[in-house]
Amino acid sequence: MTKKGKKIPRIKDIAELANVSPGTVDRVIHNRGKVSQKAREKVLKSMKELNYEPNVMARALVSTGKFRIAALIPDPANDEYWEAPYQGVDQAETKMRQYGVVVDKFLFDQNDPLSFKEEASKISESDYHGILVAPIFYRESLAFLNRWSKQGIPFSLFNTHIPDYKPVVYVGQDSYQSGVLAGKLLHYACRQGTFVIAHIDKEIPNSTHLIRKEQGFIDYFGENDLQKQINIVRIEISEWTNKKDVYRKFDDLFQQYENIHGFFVTNSRSYIVGDYLINKNLQNIKLVGYDLLSKNLALLESGTIDFLINQNPRGQGFMGVTLLVDHLVFKKSIEPIKYLPLDIVTSENVQYYVDKI
Amino acid sequence: MTKKGKKIPRIKDIAELANVSPGTVDRVIHNRGKVSQKAREKVLKSMKELNYEPNVMARALVSTGKFRIAALIPDPANDEYWEAPYQGVDQAETKMRQYGVVVDKFLFDQNDPLSFKEEASKISESDYHGILVAPIFYRESLAFLNRWSKQGIPFSLFNTHIPDYKPVVYVGQDSYQSGVLAGKLLHYACRQGTFVIAHIDKEIPNSTHLIRKEQGFIDYFGENDLQKQINIVRIEISEWTNKKDVYRKFDDLFQQYENIHGFFVTNSRSYIVGDYLINKNLQNIKLVGYDLLSKNLALLESGTIDFLINQNPRGQGFMGVTLLVDHLVFKKSIEPIKYLPLDIVTSENVQYYVDKI
DNA sequence: TTGTACGCGTTATCAG
DNA sequence: CTGATAACGCGTACAA
Numbered sequence: 001m002t003k004k005g006k007k008i009p010r011i012k013d014i015a016e017l018a019n020v021s022p023g024t025v026d027r028v029i030h031n032r033g034k035v036s037q038k039a040r041e042k043v044l045k046s047m048k049e050l051n052y053e054p055n056v057m058a059r060a061l062v063s064t065g066k067f068r069i070a071a072l073i074p075d076p077a078n079d080e081y082w083e084a085p086y087q088g089v090d091q092a093e094t095k096m097r098q099y100g101v102v103v104d105k106f107l108f109d110q111n112d113p114l115s116f117k118e119e120a121s122k123i124s125e126s127d128y129h130g131i132l133v134a135p136i137f138y139r140e141s142l143a144f145l146n147r148w149s150k151q152g153i154p155f156s157l158f159n160t161h162i163p164d165y166k167p168v169v170y171v172g173q174d175s176y177q178s179g180v181l182a183g184k185l186l187h188y189a190c191r192q193g194t195f196v197i198a199h200i201d202k203e204i205p206n207s208t209h210l211i212r213k214e215q216g217f218i219d220y221f222g223e224n225d226l227q228k229q230i231n232i233v234r235i236e237i238s239e240w241t242n243k244k245d246v247y248r249k250f251d252d253l254f255q256q257y258e259n260i261h262g263f264f265v266t267n268s269r270s271y272i273v274g275d276y277l278i279n280k281n282l283q284n285i286k287l288v289g290y291d292l293l294s295k296n297l298a299l300l301e302s303g304t305i306d307f308l309i310n311q312n313p314r315g316q317g318f319m320g321v322t323l324l325v326d327h328l329v330f331k332k333s334i335e336p337i338k339y340l341p342l343d344i345v346t347s348e349n350v351q352y353y354v355d356k357i
Numbered sequence: 358m359t360k361k362g363k364k365i366p367r368i369k370d371i372a373e374l375a376n377v378s379p380g381t382v383d384r385v386i387h388n389r390g391k392v393s394q395k396a397r398e399k400v401l402k403s404m405k406e407l408n409y410e411p412n413v414m415a416r417a418l419v420s421t422g423k424f425r426i427a428a429l430i431p432d433p434a435n436d437e438y439w440e441a442p443y444q445g446v447d448q449a450e451t452k453m454r455q456y457g458v459v460v461d462k463f464l465f466d467q468n469d470p471l472s473f474k475e476e477a478s479k480i481s482e483s484d485y486h487g488i489l490v491a492p493i494f495y496r497e498s499l500a501f502l503n504r505w506s507k508q509g510i511p512f513s514l515f516n517t518h519i520p521d522y523k524p525v526v527y528v529g530q531d532s533y534q535s536g537v538l539a540g541k542l543l544h545y546a547c548r549q550g551t552f553v554i555a556h557i558d559k560e561i562p563n564s565t566h567l568i569r570k571e572q573g574f575i576d577y578f579g580e581n582d583l584q585k586q587i588n589i590v591r592i593e594i595s596e597w598t599n600k601k602d603v604y605r606k607f608d609d610l611f612q613q614y615e616n617i618h619g620f621f622v623t624n625s626r627s628y629i630v631g632d633y634l635i636n637k638n639l640q641n642i643k644l645v646g647y648d649l650l651s652k653n654l655a656l657l658e659s660g661t662i663d664f665l666i667n668q669n670p671r672g673q674g675f676m677g678v679t680l681l682v683d684h685l686v687f688k689k690s691i692e693p694i695k696y697l698p699l700d701i702v703t704s705e706n707v708q709y710y711v712d713k714i
Numbered sequence: 715t716t717g718t719a720c721g722c723g724t725t726a727t728c729a730g
Numbered sequence: 731c732t733g734a735t736a737a738c739g740c741g742t743a744c745a746a
Contacts, residue, residue, distance in 0.1 A: 008421070008454070010739055021717045026741070034715055055421075056455045057414040058739035061722050064412075065364070097365070098413045100722090181705040188663065189545050220705075306545065341709035344701040348538040348577075352698035367723055378733040383725065391731050415723035418738050457738090717746075722739105730732080 009050035017050065018042040029054070056330060064100035067329055070123045071103055071321065072133040073158070074110035080293050081268050081313075082110065085159070088317025089132070096325050103321060104128075113137045120144045124151075130328045131155040132320045135162050154328060158320040160209075167336075168327045171320045173311045174339045175209045179216025179266075181342055182288045185307050186262040187221070189286050192229040193261035196253065200237045200269040213266045233257060240272055250276050262286035271295035274304040292345065292354060300347050310353055312340040366407035374407065375399040386411070413687060421457030424686055427480045428678065429473075429490040430515070432464035437650050438625050438670075439467065442516070445674025446489070453682050460678060461485075470494045477501045481508075487685045488512040489677045492519050511685065515677040517566075524693075525684045528677045530668045531696045532566045536573025536623075538699055539645045542664050543619040544578070546643050549586040550618035553610065557594045557626040570623045590614060597629055607633050619643035628652035631661040649702065649711060657704050667710055669697040 011029075015022045020039050027033040028043040035043075046052075071093075076083040086105075093103040106119040116137050123131060124147060131148060133155055135141030145165040148155050157167040186195055197217055199210050214234065221230050235253055239245050250273075254260060262285060263273050270289025274296075277285055288307045289296060299305040319338055326332040345353050368386075372379045377396055384390040385400040392400075403409075428450075433440040443462075450460040463476040473494050480488060481504060488505060490512055492498030502522040505512050514524040543552055554574055556567050571591065578587050592610055596602050607630075611617060619642060620630050627646025631653075634642055645664045646653060656662040676695055683689040702710050 008739095011741095012739080022740085023717055023742090024715085027716090030741090036715065039716085053454075055418075055739050057418050057457075058722090059741075061412075061414045061418055061724095061739080062741050064722060100414075177705065177708075181703070184703055184705045339709065341700070342706040343698070344703070344706065346538070346541055346701070348534065348541045349699040349701065351534075352696065365723095368725095369723080379724085380726095380733055380735095381731090384732090387725090393731065396732085412723050415738090416725080418723080418740095419725050421738060715746105718744085720742090720744105722741095725737085727734105727736085729734085 008055070009052050010055070011052075014043060014046045014050060014052055017046040060099040060329065063329070065102065067101040067130070067325070068126075068128045069096075069101060069103045069130045069132065069321065069324060069328070070106055070126070070128040072106045072108065072116075072119055072123060072131060073317070074134060074136065075107035077107075078109055078111065081291060084292075084313035085134070085317035085320075088314040088319075089321055090317075091314070092318045092321035092325075096321065099325065099329060101325055101329060110136060113140050116140050117144075124148070128153065130168075130324045132158055132324055134159045136160050138162065154324070156320055156324045156327075158316065169320075169323045169334050169336055169338055171316050171323065171338045171340075173209070173316075174342065175212035176216040176219075178290070178309050178311065178342050179213035179218075179264075180220045181216075181309060181344070182213070182264045183217045183220025185288050185344070186264060186286050187230070189306070190261045193259045194231040194233060194257045195262045195264060196257075196260055197232065197234040198237065198263055198265045198273055199234070199267075200240045200265060200272055201267055202238055204236050204238060210266045217264055231257070231259075237272075240269060246272060247276060247279075250280075254280075254282075260285060263288070265289040267291070268293050268296065270305055270308070271299055274299040278304055292350070297350065297354070300345070300350060303347065306346065308345045308350075310343045310345045312343065312353075315340050365412070366409050367412070368409075370407060371400060371403045371409055374403040417456045417686065420686070424458045424487070424682070425483075425485045426453075426458060426460045426487045426489065426678065426681060426685070427463055427483070427485040428460055429463045429465065429476055429480060429488065430674070431467035431491060431493065434464075435466055435468065438648060441649075441670035442491070442674035442677075445671040445676075446678055447674075448671070449675045449678035449682075453678065456682065456686060458682050458686060467493060470497050473497050474501075481505070485510065487525075487681045489515055489681055491516045493517050495519065511681070513677055513681045513684075515673065526677075526680045526691050526693055526695055528673050528680065528695045528697075530566070530673075531699065532569035533573040533576075535647070535666050535668065535699050536570035536575075536621075537577045538573075538666060538701070539570070539621045540574045540577025542645050542701070543621060543643050544587070546663070547618045550616045551588040551590060551614045552619045552621060553614075553617055554589065554591040555594065555620055555622045555630055556591070556624075557597045557622060557629055558624055559595055561593050561595060567623045574621055588614070588616075594629075597626060603629060604633060604636075607637075611637075611639075617642060620645070622646040624648070625650050625653065627662055627665070628656055631656040635661055649707070654707065654711070657702070657707060660704065663703070665702045665707075667700045667702045669700065669710075672697050 011022050011025045015025045024039055025043050027035050028040050071089045074082045076086045096103055106123055108115040108119045117140050135157060149165045154168050157170045159172050161170045197214050201207060204210055237246055237249055265273055268291035273287060287305045289305060290309050292310055296308055300308055323334050327334050368379050368382045372382045381396055382400050384392050385397050428446045431439040433443045453460060463480055465472040465476045474497055492514060498519060506522045511525050514527045516529050518527045554571050558564055561567055594603055594606055622630055625648035630644060644662045646662060647666050649667055653665055657665055680691050684691050
């Protein structure tokens with residue numbers, strides 16, 4: 001297919017072929033200014049004939065420093081979970097600097113809606129050409145998304161989807177499908193017995209993520225008509241910082257169901273279940289969780305955690321910025337939803353997922 | 358860390374600070390031409406002070422069309438396995454065109470060393486600035502690698518490693534570790550019984566890949582002191598195109614060992630085992646293989662194949678080109694070996710690995 | 715409505 | 731040994 005030795009056509013070449021000036025070609029390409037019908041047609045014809053594609057670099061070189069993007073994400077200092085997305089944004093930042101794009105990070109405390117509002121306000125006051133935001137506070141976020149929509153500032157969403165105001169793209173997790181996958185992984189090891197869905201978070205009912213994961217897990221068994229063999233129960237632990245409390249809850253659980261064969265922890269805190277299993281010396285109980293936090297990794301190595309489901313959080317941060325830039329600077333058309341692969345991580349392949357994008 | 362509003366320092370800025378001309382700064386940066394000791398020191402000092410980083414785009418803009426790369430890979434028309442790497446190269450090709458790099462593909466028949474030599478000769482005769490090669494014929498490859506080394510043409514290796522002549526980078530599979538992983542996956546489902554390592558290829562003793570995979574698999578069980586519970590046997594099928602022959606071999610195997618619980622197929626032909634299992638209506642036998650070929654995918658969906666290990670072949674083709682360009686054009690320093698993640702693919706997450714890079 | 719000239723940051727060339 | 735200057739392809743302000 002590739003034609004060797006052919007020179008890449010430039011705007012100037014099109015201009016010559018169409019007997020107009022480069023300026024006119026430019027006007028046709030960008031639909032700006034006035035162009036006579038005749039000229040426009042000639043130019044379009046020549047463009048097709050030469051199979052013109054703009055030179056991204058030359059374009060970017062011209063517009064150096066003209067694009068400013070704001071990233072509004074939780075401060076990783078407060079929660080290791082946000083470390084990876086932060087790094088992803090950071091990485092995209094340095095890459096995009098090359099293209100004349102400046103990315104400024106605005107960090108808020110994921111336990112403090114006020115700090116979110118503060119940082120969001122800062123962004124609104126400066127003028128940015130695009131915004132990447134992790135809208136984890138629904139109400140507070142809505143207000144700003146509304147505002148930015150009216151101002152005509154494009155934004156992309158990350159981690160949490162709020163479709164009300166059309167984002168350029170949502171980059172995040174496919175929660176439901178990850179639950180289905182978790183079901184498969186436990187069922188693969190264990191054809192009968194009781195599986196526990198463990199929600200370990202402050203605000204469980206509010207967290208649509210967790211609910212969707214649960215639904216996916218349940219549907220896996222439902223669809224496969226396996227209900228007779230498999231018993232599924234759920235446990236909610238909102239005060240997970242209180243160890244005694246947590247242990248008491250688990251003790252109760254194990255008294256109530258004697259044939260527990262597996263746990264599915266619906267967020268990154270599977271290490272809490274892992275600690276309990278080790279503490280009580282419970283063997284042969286399968287454990288599937290999420291995210292490559294250091295505590296989880298240790299338990300993965302030791303074999304207490306069998307699988308961690310990982311949706312490349314660093315890649316998510318990276319893609320969030322990258323796709324926004326693609327839309328903004330390079331005018332590419334973007335799919336409205338971007339899921340990264342649901343990676344299955346075990347101690348045998350974890351090396352490839354840590355510290356990589 | 359990011360200083361907002363700061364302008365990115367240019368060569369010109371360094372020149373001014375150091376009281377020299379941009380030309381001199383350029384000479385210092387690239388170690389070319391003669392520069393007085395005094396001038397060199399001043400420039401280096403200014404560079405550090407301003408924290409200079411070259412502008413990739415401006416650099417690439419200058420050298421448009423000056424870099425030509427050849428990719429010497431098997432023709433996907435003869436084997437679906439090579440489809441993905443081909444696409445990866447293709448994708449890199451279009452991306453790199455933007456940077457003024459031209460990539461020409463040279464395809465050979467992976468069953469015909471002669472075609473390899475022919476294409477390689479073509480490359481040697483034209484003058485390319487870099488070469489990506491899948492050196493699947495050891496002897497034939499050596500000759501050309503030697504030649505290119507003497508000519509000073511950098512090359513990177515892909516799929517098969519030949520360390521004799523230093524490549525820029527080897528991009529490929531971590532065969533041993535993938536075998537370890539396969540062991541984990543079978544063992545996770547099945548704590549005792551017989552596992553079969555199935556080599557299905559024309560030239561098994563010659564194929565170091567297959568041997569390494571086997572070793573990894575065995576070592577997984579060895580290291581974990583599980584020999585008493587698990588029995589490992591191996592089968593070699595070189596004439597895999599003859600169905601009757603294949604079936605007879607499997608029949609013999611099942612007669613000899615009555616408690617076979619799992620198969621590990623060491624290359625992309627796990628569909629052959631899958632077909633057999635379906636044909637003989639053998640249930641509850643675990644099957645782990647490699648690569649997302651269409652036949653494998655069908656069996657993955659239907660549940661006959663449990664897991665496919667996938668090392669992003671499209672990504673490998675892509676990285677092969679990309680890293681070579683990074684070295685050649687952008688003068689980045691490259692790690693000599695690049696493994697892509699060993700992805701565990703099941704019917705529940707396969708959607709994210711098909712048609713993506 | 716159309717054409718022209720300059721600048722973006724880097725590199726290569728040529729004159730000093 | 732060093733400095734000035736013209737490209738690279740595109741966008742844009744300004745002139746016609």
